[in-house]
């Protein structure tokens with residue numbers, strides 16, 4: 001009979017393991033989220049009714065589907081178009097409510113006063129990112145600054161912040177001028193050959209990719225292009241298809257895209273790692289880019305807590321590349337749309353550039369004096385914020401688009417393009433609440449690259465408006481939508497004239 005006892009014991013052991021795994025699954029997908037949900041409910045928050053295990057994902061999908069099939073006239077009132085489900089739920093449940101991504105409850109916030117209260121005493125290092133997003137975006141950001149928390153975040157931020165000092169950024173302005181001039185020379189060739197209609201979204205995104213490749217890891221465009229294209233492909237693999245973030249085993253729902261993203265992630269890491277290794281062995285050739293500044297900063301003092309490892313450097317390069325090129329490119333793209341619609345502002349900018357810079361070369365120290373251009377940038381970041389939301393801590397989702405289009409905060413002219421609202425209040429543009437306008441986030445985790453993006457924005461825009469005037473093409477179709485960032489999904493064709 002003994003030979004029968006062995007399989008019985010094995011079966012029992014397997015049953016115990018199975019029950020244990022089932023319990024763990026239920027605990028993490030059902031018990032824990034429900035405890036968090038009940039806590040939020042006890043604090044008085046309501047929200048749309050979720051279903052297990054998809055949460056409110058199906059409602060989101062339906063609402064997105066019906067909104068994408070309706071075309072949008074050229075209005076800046078875009079909240080109901082880009083976040084139709086939040087727009088609807090806000091009407092039913094107010095500006096703070098609970099919704100579910102799969103089995104994860106999220107606190108939605110579009111009320112700046114609520115945000116002020118809950119963030120008043122929280123230090124930058126204590127603000128993490130929701131775990132579901134960390135897992136979801138791992139191939140893009142790895143353990144880069146955007147994703148790290150606690151003392152690790154403090155260490156990374158201390159090493160990274162000096163790289164973005166004004167003195168270091170100054171040396172990067174010539175790289176920006178060079179890439180932009182190449183793009184504008186291409187535009188001139190097109191115009192003179194009788195093709196004045198140019199899709200500026202594609203053009204600016206690829207030039208911004210070139211600029212960030214140079215400023216981040218100093219690569220020539222030909223090399224940078226390969227990393228850039230792989231990063232774009234990875235973004236498409238991750239964001240083009242309906243994804244089930246927060247749903248248990250969601251990785252298995254889009255296996256092809258997920259394995260494609262992982263494969264690309266590994267290739268990008270290997271390429272960046274080889275650049276770092278060759279930099280380390282090639283001490284004789286100092287470079288003036290973010291990577292070398294980080295490598296130099298990592299060596300100051302030599303203590304291990306001040307150093308970033310090679311794989312951390314790779315993750316930071318990816319973070320700069322991804323966080324840096326698309327946001328700035330989209331800020332510029334939406335600016336060109338608004339300037340094409342408001343040609344009087346093209347003239348105002350030209351006059352200001354003439355006064356501040358004249359006909360000479362652009363010097364980075366002059367850029368701060370381009371005040372009107374600063375107002376224009378802020379107004380664009382208000383109407384078409386490339387970073388449409390901020391994700392924080394234990395599952396908080398802050399709706400920046402809603403706050404930027406809130407009549408109660410901005411007044412009756414909320415949907416109008418009026419850069420002059422920043423004239424007397426350069427930081428908040430007259431917004432009635434200081435937490436109502438967060439183009440670069442808030443608190444200790446505010447965007448580390450904001451000065452670099454302003455430098456790039458002002459240089460590129462100066463070069464464009466001094467060489468060309470432009471108007472909207474009749475082929476333009478207003479279709480802002482979210483693909484991680486807020487983008488014109490059908491491009492931005494403009495008609496150019498040389499000045």
Ligand code: HEM
Pocket residue numbers: 145146147157319320321323324325327328331381386387389390391438439440441442443444445446447448449450452453
């Ligand atoms: C118009 C351009 C840009 C916009 C609108 C923008 C917006 C933002 C926002 C909203 C955050 C989140 C802050 C928070 O959680 O509170 C952020 C963080 C960050 N941004 Fe930017 N950004 C821009 C350009 C850049 C550039 C050029 C770089 C780098 C080259 C960059 C690198 C980062 C990094 C590393 C973080 C994470 C900071 C941290 O967690 O400590 N960004 N940005």
